[in-house]
Amino acid sequence: MSLHSCQEHFAKALSMSNFADAAAWVQGNGLEAQRRLWLYHNQIHDVWREALEITYPAVLLLTGQRYFRLVARGYAESYDSSSGNLKDYGEYFPAYLEGRLEIHLYPYIPDVARLEWARTQSMVAREEPAIPLAALANIEAALWANVRCRIAPSLHLVASPYPIDRIWAAAPDGTEPKVMAREGLLRREAAAVAIYRCGHAVTVETLQPPVWRWLLALQDGRCLHEAVMLACEVEARVGMTFDLPGSLQWAFDRGLITGVEIAA
Amino acid sequence: MAVGIGLRTAHHQAWKALRPRVDFFEIHPENYRDTGSAAYADVELLRRDYAVSLHGVSLGLGNAELDSRALSTLRELTARLDPVFVSEHLCWTAFGGRHFNHLLPMPFTSETEDRLASHILQVQDMLRRPLLVEPIAAYMRHREDDLDEVELINNLVERTGCGILLDLTNLHVNALNHGEYPRDFLERINASSVREVHIAGCHLNSFPDGEMWIDSHDSPVPDSVWELYGEMLSRMGPRPTLLERDASFPPLEELAAEISGAQRRMNLEADDVFT
Numbered sequence: 001m002s003l004h005s006c007q008e009h010f011a012k013a014l015s016m017s018n019f020a021d022a023a024a025w026v027q028g029n030g031l032e033a034q035r036r037l038w039l040y041h042n043q044i045h046d047v048w049r050e051a052l053e054i055t056y057p058a059v060l061l062l063t064g065q066r067y068f069r070l071v072a073r074g075y076a077e078s079y080d081s082s083s084g085n086l087k088d089y090g091e092y093f094p095a096y097l098e099g100r101l102e103i104h105l106y107p108y109i110p111d112v113a114r115l116e117w118a119r120t121q122s123m124v125a126r127e128e129p130a131i132p133l134a135a136l137a138n139i140e141a142a143l144w145a146n147v148r149c150r151i152a153p154s155l156h157l158v159a160s161p162y163p164i165d166r167i168w169a170a171a172p173d174g175t176e177p178k179v180m181a182r183e184g185l186l187r188r189e190a191a192a193v194a195i196y197r198c199g200h201a202v203t204v205e206t207l208q209p210p211v212w213r214w215l216l217a218l219q220d221g222r223c224l225h226e227a228v229m230l231a232c233e234v235e236a237r238v239g240m241t242f243d244l245p246g247s248l249q250w251a252f253d254r255g256l257i258t259g260v261e262i263a264a
Numbered sequence: 265m266a267v268g269i270g271l272r273t274a275h276h277q278a279w280k281a282l283r284p285r286v287d288f289f290e291i292h293p294e295n296y297r298d299t300g301s302a303a304y305a306d307v308e309l310l311r312r313d314y315a316v317s318l319h320g321v322s323l324g325l326g327n328a329e330l331d332s333r334a335l336s337t338l339r340e341l342t343a344r345l346d347p348v349f350v351s352e353h354l355c356w357t358a359f360g361g362r363h364f365n366h367l368l369p370m371p372f373t374s375e376t377e378d379r380l381a382s383h384i385l386q387v388q389d390m391l392r393r394p395l396l397v398e399p400i401a402a403y404m405r406h407r408e409d410d411l412d413e414v415e416l417i418n419n420l421v422e423r424t425g426c427g428i429l430l431d432l433t434n435l436h437v438n439a440l441n442h443g444e445y446p447r448d449f450l451e452r453i454n455a456s457s458v459r460e461v462h463i464a465g466c467h468l469n470s471f472p473d474g475e476m477w478i479d480s481h482d483s484p485v486p487d488s489v490w491e492l493y494g495e496m497l498s499r500m501g502p503r504p505t506l507l508e509r510d511a512s513f514p515p516l517e518e519l520a521a522e523i524s525g526a527q528r529r530m531n532l533e534a535d536d537v538f539t
Contacts, residue, residue, distance in 0.1 A: 001408050003375045004328070010368065011359035027405040029442050031474040036404040039469075039476060044366045051365075081363040084322030084331045085294045089365070126300030153300070200302040 013037050048076050055090040056116045058171035111160035115168050118156035118195045122202045125154035130255030143262050145225035149218045150259035154197035157216050163189045165206045210235040210242035223263040266504040267523045274513040276306055284520035288315035288348055290506050294322050297337045317349040325383045326356035326370045342391050349460050351396035351429045371406035372416050384424040396427040396459055401434040401479030405442055414452045421457045431462035432492045437477040455500045464508040482511035502530035
């Protein structure tokens with residue numbers, strides 16, 4: 001049997017959990033050949049589940065170990081691991097959770113997972129030196145509308161129709177979904193969240209929807225004027241005032257702006 | 265002779281406070297792929313006071329092709345950190361684009377030897393330094409095997425000039441799981457190419473049809489591995505030795521105390537040489 005065939009047999013057995021022909025190519029040496037492959041199969045699934053547990057601790061706490069094991073197994077069967085690096089393993093987990101039928105009982109969980117994935121990504125994002133608000137002073141006031149901001153790579157923006165910020169913050173205390181429901185945590189109340197890193201610490205901060213929309217537009221490469229227009233659209237919809245100077249101050253203070261340029 | 269500990273996330277802050285008396289820390293390059301991250305900044309800080317070794321788990325020396333992202337991470341970290349050792353496992357990790365995130369055993373054949381040799385040379389050409397290769401703990405052997413493991417490793421050393429990272433716990437676990445003889449392995453392996461030694465904990469899993477020793481890295485090094493360590497010392501002499509712990513983490517000071525056992529044994533061996 002060629003090396004290619006050996007690995008193909010092995011890979012197929014592991015992927016399909018089918019070890020029927022194991023004895024044909026695995027030495028028994030005192031233990032059934034199938035048992036030996038099962039051991040690899042189980043270890044691989046354990047490693048994948050542990051990777052998800054590390055990335056999604058709040059989802060684990062909210063769903064409980066038993067359910068988490070079930071969805072981790074389902075995720076492994078639905079999505080191939082496409083990277084040798086376990087840090088990449090859980091990328092599609094929020095989408096997978098969303099597709100599970102029983103999730104309608106806990107509809108906020110996929111968005112909590114999105115927040116956690118963003119948090120992990122923020123933690124490993126490239127550090128770029130921030131610039132001070134004074135950098136804007138070097139730009140002629142007439143050109144401000146055309147300013148494009150470079151945003152810190154660690155910034156991630158997540159929005160949800162559920163208060164995922166409060167649910168996520170309550171999860172480590174072991175607050176059960178039932179208690180959250182009683183305390184009104186789970187009522188439909190949208191959350192717009194910014195996740196960013198400052199030094200070693202990742203911050204999860206709730207934003208007013210117009211500020212969140214403005215920041216998202218800047219992150220998408222829109223110039224300041226366009227971003228403000230988009231924020232004002234949200235402002236009209238949610239009845240909250242968008243404060244441009246205050247928002248700029250906030251973003252610069254947190255080191256979220258790492259460069260400015262004038263759009264052509 | 266140097267001793268070290270594997271630096272894992274659990275001890276990322278502890279080393280700064282404790283400053284353990286070890287000579288080097290081992291890191292998995294995969295954990296520091298993003299060199300702008302806070303975790304990597306910690307490693308640069310660590311590098312000011314300690315030597316660092318890079319121990320990869322995802323290059324896939326036995327895959328049809330090396331993992332290009334792992335390769336570029338290894339190149340970048342080698343250039344930035346000037347590690348004391350760069351090592352990888354003799355195993356495969358992916359097939360047809362599907363990754364298993366596990367160290368999977370190769371059949372011991374001349375085709376395997378050719379593939380491993382070609383990939384080791386590719387890595388060494390890129391890094392411009394020898395790679396240390398680690399024989400893995402395996403829970404199965406292939407029926408296709410027509411070389412034995414020692415023969416294959418010695419051939420690789422001869423063909424590529426690579427070094428060997430000898431993990432004594434792997435040797436112990438393989439011996440118990442496959443009825444092999446670790447002392448025979450120590451006697452026949454190209455001793456002058458063994459540049460580093462790993463030791464770790466392991467445990468026994470029982471099944472209805474038998475037992476299997478697992479290279480779990482979740483407990484202190486067992487006496488049987490320390491005995492093998494003594495055997496290795498008397499055959500090869502002192503070698504830089506690293507304690508691996510990847511689960512059920514004790515405080516860092518406990519790991520430092522545990523690896524000092526290797527230093528004591530190496531000192532005794534050195535004394536023996538001169539008396």
